[in-house]
Amino acid sequence: MPELPEVEVTRRSFAERIRGAEITGVRVGKPLRWPLGVDPEQLVAQRVGAVTRRGKYLWLALERGGLLLHLGMSGSLAFASRVGAPGPHDHFDLVTRRGTLRLTDPRRFGAVVWSPAPDAGAAAKLLAGLGVEPFDAAFDGAHLHAALRGRRLSIKDALLGGRIVVGAGNIYACEALFEAGIDPRTRGDRVSRTRCEALAKAIRQTLSRAVETGGSTLRDFRDAHGMAGEFQREARVYGREGLPCVRCGTTIRRVVQGQRATYHCPGCQKR
DNA sequence: AAGTGGACCTGCTAGC
């Protein structure tokens, strides 16, 4: 589910409400991708600080250290003053005086990991090597072009890798490449400087529009209030195999790259 | 070093 827009929409939906709340209990369900890395009792009585985002990770600052959260493929967070009994896919509850933050994640590719700081311990290891933030001033066509130098892998795989720029997953990489008119199979080092400018712009535009519309709810994404996203209605290529391109009428094609589906318009997107 | 493929885990859907 969650690419940068969904993670950011989630963050915005509970960050201010949870800020300053005192933790009164922690419930851990089935194992997630990585161990929590701390005795849950150590979190009790601490106050929650700022909730920030790096790529598709959230950092929940506590008084001593913090929690790094990832939603994996199927995770979502809910924050409510009252939550029901945990279901089979509710794997982490952070109970505070103001409400409970609950991670639901059927596939359990997500994670909640304690770390002494975002740039130390377990968090540092997970965040190391992440590419630049797409809304950061450091991300532009020049950066993209330089980072792609000598890279023979496809531009789509380069974006998904997250080592150049973070945030665009399978949906938004497909959408941004469509907006930029670039065939997703184009070798990274064959994308011209000019097209890198267009692509950087398209990535920023696509992601910011997705944040505005609440992210994409393909199946089950919800923000921490339980609100679904609307961006999937604006997708031009993702999930539209066999349908006519909204821009040129050519049939949208589905190909497989790196074991993931890629959707593109052969009429609008060129190598 | 870069690139590729497998692994993790569960639920849903299309097709027979």
Added chain:
DNA sequence: TGCTAGCAGGTCCACT
């Protein structure tokens, strides 16, 4: 109706 194969928003790791 019931079973099965295939597919799904991520990303780490081992191997070539």
